[in-house]
Amino acid sequence: MSEDFLKSIGNELYYSEGERVSNTTDVMSGKKTVMLYFSAHWCPPCQRFTPKLVEFYNALKEGGKHDFELIFVSFDKNQNQYKEYTSKMPWPCLPFGSESIQTLGRKYGSGGIPHLVVLDDKGDVITDEGVDGVTLDETGERYPWKPKELSELWPEKVLTKSGLVDSSTLDDKYLMLYFSAHWCPPCRKFTPVLSEAYTKLKAERDDFELVFVSSDRDQEGFDEYFGEMTFCALPFEEREAKSGISKKFGIQGIPSLLVLGPVPSGGGERPLINKSIRSFIEDGDFSEFPFHPKSYGTLDSAGGDINDEKCLIIFHEYGDDDDQQEIIDVVKAVSEKCKSMSDMKFLWALNPSGFAPRVRSAAKLPAMSEDPAMIILDIPDKGGYYTSEVTDITVENVVDFIKNPGERKQL
Structure with a gap:
C-alpha cells in the first residue's frame, strides 16, 4: 500500500x-x-x-x-x-x-x-x-468488484437528428453527458438553456459533443423530449447502458451534466474532467470550456459536493445586485487565499428558493434575513456544522471564521 x-x-x-x-x-x-x-x-x-x-x-x-x-x-x-x-x-x-x-x-x-x-x-x-x-457476491468470486469501464458500457451507436451514427466518430471529441427526463420539471426548465448553449458553443468550436442519457419512462416520452433538443442521445432502448453509465458516475439526481475528455490517442478511457458543469451552462460563459472544476460556485450548483466535502456557505438571498456581487467576489477571493484546502468548497447562496431554505433550516438559521450569514457545513464529519455571528462579509473575516470556526454543532 x-x-x-x-x-x-x-x-x-x-x-x-x-x-x-x-x-x-x-x-x-x-x-x-x-x-x-x-x-x-x-x-x-x-x-x-x-x-x-x-x-x-x-x-x-x-x-x-x-x-x-x-x-x-x-x-x-x-x-x-x-x-x-x-x-x-x-x-x-x-x-x-x-x-x-x-x-x-x-x-x-x-x-x-x-x-x-x-x-x-x-x-x-x-x-x-x-x-x-x-x-x-457472497463468495467473493468477483471481488474486488471493479466497475466496467465506460468503453465497455457505451453502445456502438448514438442517435443524432439525422439517425444513428457509430460511437467511434466521437472518440476524438470532448463528451458532455446530460442525464435528464421528460417527466422531470427542473429538467424541462434547464433543457432549453442547454440546447441554446450547445448551439452557441458549436458555432465556436467542433471538438465536443453532447449526448442525452435518458431516464424517460417510455419511448413516447423520450421521442417527445428528444424532439426539443439540438444534440445527440443514447438510443432509448439502450437501458442497460444507461443504467451502467449512471451508476458509474454516481448520478443520484437529474438534471445532471458532466464532461469527459477525448479518448486518449494511445487508447484507454476518457478522463472525467468535471462531474458537475450545469452552473457553467447557466452562467452563459463558455470561455472556460471544458469547464475544469472550481473550488467555488453557487450552492444550487454544488449538488452532491455538499454531502462529500466540507463547504463554506455564505447566504445573502435578499441583498441587492451590488451586495450579492460583493459576496461572490469575497467567496472567490477566499477560495484563492485558501486554495491549499483541497477538501473544502466555497459557495454562495443568493437564490431565495433552491437549496438555500433547506440548508438554512438544517443549520437552524432564520428563514429570511436582510443580513448575510455564513456557515461551514461538514456533512462528512457525521453532519457537523459551524455558524458565525459576523455579518460584515470581508475576506479577512471569512478567513478568520474558517481558521477559528468555534463550537461544532450537529445537524
Missing part, C-alpha cells in the same frame, strides 16, 4: 481478539486491496450487515486469498459500544477516537452507513458499493 494511504490510516490498528494493537505497516504489507468499513454499533442496518461481512471476510481468507485486508472505521458514540461491536469482528480496526476517522470519512465516506469502499494499493477507489458487492 502507498505511504500516503498508510499515513492516513495512522500507525496502529486494533484487534478485538486479545485486545492487541499491531503496526499498520506490518498489517498492510503485501496487500493489493483494502476495504474500509464505515459502520457503528447504534445503526440497525449495520448490525444486520456486519454478520454477512464477517462470513464474507472469513470465506475469502479461508479460501486462500490473503492479499487483501478490511479495516473498520468506527462511528460509535462511546468506547463501550465500540468494544462490544468490534468483539464480533475478525479484522483490524482503527482505534476508537482515532484522528484518522475524520480524514478517511471525508475522503472515502458517504452520507450513510453501513458503507464499504474498496481501494487499490495506491489508495484509489475501486468501488464504493462494497455493501452491494457482499450482498450480491
Whole structure:
C-alpha cells in the first residue's frame, strides 16, 4: 500500500481478539486491496450487515486469498459500544477516537452507513458499493468488484437528428453527458438553456459533443423530449447502458451534466474532467470550456459536493445586485487565499428558493434575513456544522471564521 494511504490510516490498528494493537505497516504489507468499513454499533442496518461481512471476510481468507485486508472505521458514540461491536469482528480496526476517522470519512465516506469502499494499493477507489458487492457476491468470486469501464458500457451507436451514427466518430471529441427526463420539471426548465448553449458553443468550436442519457419512462416520452433538443442521445432502448453509465458516475439526481475528455490517442478511457458543469451552462460563459472544476460556485450548483466535502456557505438571498456581487467576489477571493484546502468548497447562496431554505433550516438559521450569514457545513464529519455571528462579509473575516470556526454543532 502507498505511504500516503498508510499515513492516513495512522500507525496502529486494533484487534478485538486479545485486545492487541499491531503496526499498520506490518498489517498492510503485501496487500493489493483494502476495504474500509464505515459502520457503528447504534445503526440497525449495520448490525444486520456486519454478520454477512464477517462470513464474507472469513470465506475469502479461508479460501486462500490473503492479499487483501478490511479495516473498520468506527462511528460509535462511546468506547463501550465500540468494544462490544468490534468483539464480533475478525479484522483490524482503527482505534476508537482515532484522528484518522475524520480524514478517511471525508475522503472515502458517504452520507450513510453501513458503507464499504474498496481501494487499490495506491489508495484509489475501486468501488464504493462494497455493501452491494457482499450482498450480491457472497463468495467473493468477483471481488474486488471493479466497475466496467465506460468503453465497455457505451453502445456502438448514438442517435443524432439525422439517425444513428457509430460511437467511434466521437472518440476524438470532448463528451458532455446530460442525464435528464421528460417527466422531470427542473429538467424541462434547464433543457432549453442547454440546447441554446450547445448551439452557441458549436458555432465556436467542433471538438465536443453532447449526448442525452435518458431516464424517460417510455419511448413516447423520450421521442417527445428528444424532439426539443439540438444534440445527440443514447438510443432509448439502450437501458442497460444507461443504467451502467449512471451508476458509474454516481448520478443520484437529474438534471445532471458532466464532461469527459477525448479518448486518449494511445487508447484507454476518457478522463472525467468535471462531474458537475450545469452552473457553467447557466452562467452563459463558455470561455472556460471544458469547464475544469472550481473550488467555488453557487450552492444550487454544488449538488452532491455538499454531502462529500466540507463547504463554506455564505447566504445573502435578499441583498441587492451590488451586495450579492460583493459576496461572490469575497467567496472567490477566499477560495484563492485558501486554495491549499483541497477538501473544502466555497459557495454562495443568493437564490431565495433552491437549496438555500433547506440548508438554512438544517443549520437552524432564520428563514429570511436582510443580513448575510455564513456557515461551514461538514456533512462528512457525521453532519457537523459551524455558524458565525459576523455579518460584515470581508475576506479577512471569512478567513478568520474558517481558521477559528468555534463550537461544532450537529445537524
